Amino acid sequence: MTFQPPAPLLPPQRILMGPGPSDVPASVLQAMARPIVGHLDPFFLRVMDESRDMLREVLGTTNTLTFPMSGTGSAGMETCIVNLVEPGDRVLVAVHGVFGGRMAEVARRAGAEVVTSESSWGRAVDVDALRAAAGGEAFDLVCVVHAETSTGVLQPLAPLRALADDLGALLVVDAVTSLAGVAINLDEQGVDAVYSGTQKCLSCPPGLAPVSFSPRAVERLERRKTPVQSWYLDLSLIARYWGGERAYHHTAPIQMIYALHESLRLVLTEGLAARQARHERVGAALCAGLQALGLKPLVPPEERLPMLTTVAVPDGVDEAAVRRKLLTTLNLEIGGGLGPMKGRAWRIGTMGSSATIANVLLCLEGLRAALSLGASDAAAAALAAYAE
Amino acid sequence: MTFQPPAPLLPPQRILMGPGPSDVPASVLQAMARPIVGHLDPFFLRVMDESRDMLREVLGTTNTLTFPMSGTGSAGMETCIVNLVEPGDRVLVAVHGVFGGRMAEVARRAGAEVVTSESSWGRAVDVDALRAAAGGEAFDLVCVVHAETSTGVLQPLAPLRALADDLGALLVVDAVTSLAGVAINLDEQGVDAVYSGTQKCLSCPPGLAPVSFSPRAVERLERRKTPVQSWYLDLSLIARYWGGERAYHHTAPIQMIYALHESLRLVLTEGLAARQARHERVGAALCAGLQALGLKPLVPPEERLPMLTTVAVPDGVDEAAVRRKLLTTLNLEIGGGLGPMKGRAWRIGTMGSSATIANVLLCLEGLRAALSLGASDAAAAALAAYAE
Numbered sequence: 001m002t003f004q005p006p007a008p009l010l011p012p013q014r015i016l017m018g019p020g021p022s023d024v025p026a027s028v029l030q031a032m033a034r035p036i037v038g039h040l041d042p043f044f045l046r047v048m049d050e051s052r053d054m055l056r057e058v059l060g061t062t063n064t065l066t067f068p069m070s071g072t073g074s075a076g077m078e079t080c081i082v083n084l085v086e087p088g089d090r091v092l093v094a095v096h097g098v099f100g101g102r103m104a105e106v107a108r109r110a111g112a113e114v115v116t117s118e119s120s121w122g123r124a125v126d127v128d129a130l131r132a133a134a135g136g137e138a139f140d141l142v143c144v145v146h147a148e149t150s151t152g153v154l155q156p157l158a159p160l161r162a163l164a165d166d167l168g169a170l171l172v173v174d175a176v177t178s179l180a181g182v183a184i185n186l187d188e189q190g191v192d193a194v195y196s197g198t199q200k201c202l203s204c205p206p207g208l209a210p211v212s213f214s215p216r217a218v219e220r221l222e223r224r225k226t227p228v229q230s231w232y233l234d235l236s237l238i239a240r241y242w243g244g245e246r247a248y249h250h251t252a253p254i255q256m257i258y259a260l261h262e263s264l265r266l267v268l269t270e271g272l273a274a275r276q277a278r279h280e281r282v283g284a285a286l287c288a289g290l291q292a293l294g295l296k297p298l299v300p301p302e303e304r305l306p307m308l309t310t311v312a313v314p315d316g317v318d319e320a321a322v323r324r325k326l327l328t329t330l331n332l333e334i335g336g337g338l339g340p341m342k343g344r345a346w347r348i349g350t351m352g353s354s355a356t357i358a359n360v361l362l363c364l365e366g367l368r369a370a371l372s373l374g375a376s377d378a379a380a381a382a383l384a385a386y387a388e
Numbered sequence: 389m390t391f392q393p394p395a396p397l398l399p400p401q402r403i404l405m406g407p408g409p410s411d412v413p414a415s416v417l418q419a420m421a422r423p424i425v426g427h428l429d430p431f432f433l434r435v436m437d438e439s440r441d442m443l444r445e446v447l448g449t450t451n452t453l454t455f456p457m458s459g460t461g462s463a464g465m466e467t468c469i470v471n472l473v474e475p476g477d478r479v480l481v482a483v484h485g486v487f488g489g490r491m492a493e494v495a496r497r498a499g500a501e502v503v504t505s506e507s508s509w510g511r512a513v514d515v516d517a518l519r520a521a522a523g524g525e526a527f528d529l530v531c532v533v534h535a536e537t538s539t540g541v542l543q544p545l546a547p548l549r550a551l552a553d554d555l556g557a558l559l560v561v562d563a564v565t566s567l568a569g570v571a572i573n574l575d576e577q578g579v580d581a582v583y584s585g586t587q588k589c590l591s592c593p594p595g596l597a598p599v600s601f602s603p604r605a606v607e608r609l610e611r612r613k614t615p616v617q618s619w620y621l622d623l624s625l626i627a628r629y630w631g632g633e634r635a636y637h638h639t640a641p642i643q644m645i646y647a648l649h650e651s652l653r654l655v656l657t658e659g660l661a662a663r664q665a666r667h668e669r670v671g672a673a674l675c676a677g678l679q680a681l682g683l684k685p686l687v688p689p690e691e692r693l694p695m696l697t698t699v700a701v702p703d704g705v706d707e708a709a710v711r712r713k714l715l716t717t718l719n720l721e722i723g724g725g726l727g728p729m730k731g732r733a734w735r736i737g738t739m740g741s742s743a744t745i746a747n748v749l750l751c752l753e754g755l756r757a758a759l760s761l762g763a764s765d766a767a768a769a770a771l772a773a774y775a776e
Contacts, residue, residue, distance in 0.1 A: 003445045005656040006438045008415070009646055011423045012431055020639060024424045027396070032420040032643060035399045036412045036593055038721045043400055050394045057391045070595065071459045071620060074638040078620045106619045199639055205424055207458065207595055207641030229617055231494045232459065232466045248726070250462040251408060251587055253595030255420060256644065258397055268393040333426045338636070 014327075015354070017363055018335035019149050019308055020177065021199035021206050022351035024263075028204055031262035032255045039252045047261055048242060048252075054264035058202075058272060059175075059194065059212050060185035065235065067242040068198070068208040068260055070253050073176040076195030076209025078106050079233045080172050081143075084193060084217060086226050087111035089140040092133070092169065094125040094160070097148035098339045099174055107143070110229060115139075121340065122151045122298045122310065127159040131166075139169040147178035149200075150338040152299045152310035152347065154182060161190045170217055176200060179210070180267050181279045181307040181351060192217040198256075201279065201307055203352030204263035207256045211235075263352075279306040281386050282355040286348060289364040289382035293373055298345060307351045310337070313344055317371065322346075325370045332366055357386045402715075403742070405751055406723035407537045407696060408565065409587035409594050410739035412651075416592055419650035420643045427640045435649055436630060436640075442652035446590075446660060447563075447582065447600050448573035453623065455630040456586070456596040456648055458641050461564040464583030464597025466494050467621045468560050469531075472581060472605060474614050475499035477528040480521070480557065482513040482548070485536035486727045487562055495531070498617060503527075509728065510539045510686045510698065515547040519554075527557040535566035537588075538726040540687045540698035540735065542570060549578045558605055564588060567598070568655050569667045569695040569739060580605040586644075589667065589695055591740030592651035595644045599623075651740075667694040669774050670743040674736060677752040677770035681761055686733060695739045698725070701732055705759065710734075713758045720754055745774045 016023050037044050048067075056066050069079050081103065085091060091112040093104040096119040107114045117133035119126040125144060142164040146155050157173065164171040170192035175184055181201030186194055192214040199206035213221070213235070221236060228234040232250065240247040267275055283306030287297050290311050298310040313319040319336060323346070326332040337345035348363060350356075364378045404411050425432050436455075444454050457467050469491065473479060479500040481492040484507040495502045505521035507514040513532060530552040534543055545561065552559040558580035563572055569589030574582055580602040587594035601609070601623070609624060616622040620638065628635040655663055671694030675685050678699050686698040701707040707724060711734070714720040725733035736751060738744075752766045 003442075003656060005442060005653045006649075008653065009419060009422060009435060009649055011425050011646070012429075013423045014425050014429065016424065016426060018426050021424055021426065021642060029421040029424075029643075031397060033417040034397060035401045036404065036409055036417075037399050037402050038404060038406050038409065039594070041400075041402065041715070041721065047397060054391075054393060071463065072638045072641060075459065075620045078618060102619070109615055109617050109619055197639070205641065205643040206427070206639040207644055227497055229497050230466060231490070231497055232463045250460045251585070251594040253460060253593065253644070254409060255417075255593040255647075256595055256641070258399070259643070261394075261397055265393045265396065268391060327429070333429065 012331055015332045015359055015362065017349050017354055017359060018333045019347045019349050020197070020351060022203050022349060023353040024203055024205055025266060025353050027266065028259050028262045031258040034258055036254050039254060040246060044254060045246065047257060051257060051261045051264060052242065054268055055210050058180055058264060058267055061187045061212055063186065063212045063214055065218050065239055066212040068210045068257065069233065070250065071209055072206050073195065073197030073209050075233065076197065076211050077103060077174060078230065079209065079211050079235065080193045080195050081106045082110050082230050082233055083221055083228050083235045084141055084170065084172065085110040085112045086224060088113060090138065091141045091143060092130065092139045092167065094119065094130050094144040096123065096125050096151065096153060097121055097145060098150035099145045099148060103143045103174065122153060124153055124155050124303045127163060131163055134167055139167040141172050142167060142169045143172045145174040146184065147182065147305050147308065149177045149308060150341065152305045152308045153303050154305045157189045157191065170220065177305070177308060180272065180275060182276055186212060198260055198263065201352045202263045202267060204259045207253060208260055279350065279355050282350045282357060282360060283307060283309060284388070285357055285382040285386035286350055286360045288385035289360060289378040292378040292381035293364060293368055293376055307349060307355065309348045310345045311348065313346060314371065319343055319346060322370045326366045330362065330366045332362060334363065357383070400719055403720045403747055403750065405737050405742055405747060406721045407735045407737050408585070408739060410591050410737060411741040412591055412593055413654060413741050415654065416647050416650045419646040422646055424642050427642060428634060432642060433634065435645060439645060439649045439652060440630065442656055443598050446568055446652060446655055449575045449600055451574065451600045451602055453606050453627055454600040456598045456645065457621065458638060459597055460594050461583065461585030461597050463621065464585065464599050465491060465562060466618065467597065467599050467623065468581045468583050469494045470498050470618050470621055471609055471616050471623045472529055472558065472560065473498040473500045474612060476501060478526065479529045479531060480518065480527045480555065482507065482518050482532045484511065484513050484539065484541060485509055485533060486538035487533045487536060491531045491562065510541060512541055512543050512691045515551060519551055522555055527555040529560050530555060530557045531560045533562040534572065535570065535693050535696065537565045537696060538729065540693045540696045541691050542693045545577045545579065558608065565693070565696060568660065568663060570664055574600060586648055586651065589740045590651045590655060592647045595641060596648055667738065667743050670738045670745060670748060671695060671697060672776065673745055673770040673774035674738055674748045676773035677748060677766040680766040680769035681752060681756055681764055695737060695743065697736045698733045699736065701734060702759065707731055707734060710758045714754045718750060718754045720750060722751065
């Protein structure tokens, strides 16, 4: 019996308001459909240079070692850890959600001696508790998540930088969800290593993980006594491809880098400050509307992420059924809770191209209908907050 | 001073006859431009299932653990090694080109005790020498490259399977360049773990690494005493996303998987046997034409890859200048030599969509002009070999 191949794909046109991926602009999708060239083609080398320049601008850095890794955000996390950790190194991880926990796990697998301090999920890191966990001893790395996608919390970096200084450590930051949505300014904030993803506020499809290392982090790389445990993620090898030498390491994902190039172009054409302000206003509109519906955002206003709002599921509501209803009736995706918040929270993303007031109004109306709530002034509340 | 974003990308339309990426059909490029959906969207779950079914068909296997990893071919190599190796495990690697050497390096970094046996580059593995290197001791893995992209050699797998049986080892095969271009038939050949890439004979852009593990390999995974050193590549976690549980691990590269789906569809619509026969005829045509031009294929006919031909650079010729000339005058990419063959060989790919007699004739004519050779019957020789 001959195998019958399936029909060509005709994906539905969704509106993506989950925790990522976000909606992708048409010009980014079209960039992927442009002709492929070789990974050492002079044209592609220019694409690499331009992408790196734009990435530095968006990250707020002059770091030489700045480029996208050929994997998703989690590959970026692993890149930062395995390149900076040698067996027995001491790593302090602030855990206040799923992704902090993941950093600790990745560091353990890299042979680090890991100390964690768990703060309340849904709140910023308790830096005093983290300092106490460090016990006055020296550390090699302090790791923190800038925007916890599992809880919706924005973490101020200054107190972590101060703690890292006191411990003699480098500061490693997860900026998967924050990049291009809130200010990051690597150099100003003194971040030593950062990783991100493409499918959040950059509004590029998932598949690449931008990373950037400060000169101090590069120095640490160069002083290693043991090889990086991952050949695929070894920055000392990959930097020779992204640098002047253009030495082959692995075949770069050409089409994904076309998409990143176009998405960075759109970010910088909009303007980084304007894009961040848009995220701020749209996030505020969503929260105001949710509250007008009688729903409760889980994070206090001063610690909330503008691009990802977690909201409590009302008692007795089947949260998955609500999400299914939004998807089937409105083609609208929102996210469920992760880890201990599973079944108890929704995660509503307003990231990149998905961050529009129209999407917010649709989402509010959809939730009102799915939850069979009565008439409300949620739309008016959202519009008022958006206009502020 | 404000940063000025660069212009949108307008890539040249190349003809890719290097060692990969190969030309990508329009419908595969268009698949990437289709609307993005979430990584847990019911539509995407169907895309995953269909892609996995097609991948099994192309690999010739019923292996449950069969799916694309979110990285390029080298990530597939690392996946197979780090999931099957625990510190101190014994790994025997047949090295007869760059990629065998890379497997040995990856295994060392995973903590394996690695024994290698280096055969002549440009020839199949000397299995007797490999057996002698094993010294009659037990091994956990035997690793070999099916199609050495650095030399153009096709490696018969049966003698390696026999050796692995004698040593009590699993057989790990690099099928990056061979998949969909020559027969692989995993189950029939008794391959325990295989990895491939998308940018060779599948004619999909680079960015994914299909892997497949036999039940014995899965059993080995399940018996591990230590965690897999890479969290990103840990198959026990990723199998929970590709399996019925659909547990979130990392955000799948949606658009790349659309592209893989379409490229597998095209492979199976052409028919695997027909596609392999096409590679065979086009490869024979290229070799016949090159010989008519007076150029020397480096691999003996019975060990030659149909989809990648290595040919000696004539004495006194600047090989890079020839490649530049082909690129600038004909938009035609061919590859240079890798490792010790750098400067001494060209690598000409006839992979997937690039495997056409028209491309062969263009390449022959381009080389004739670039090398200032006189009139020749190379085209006639190629056409005759193609018709056979």
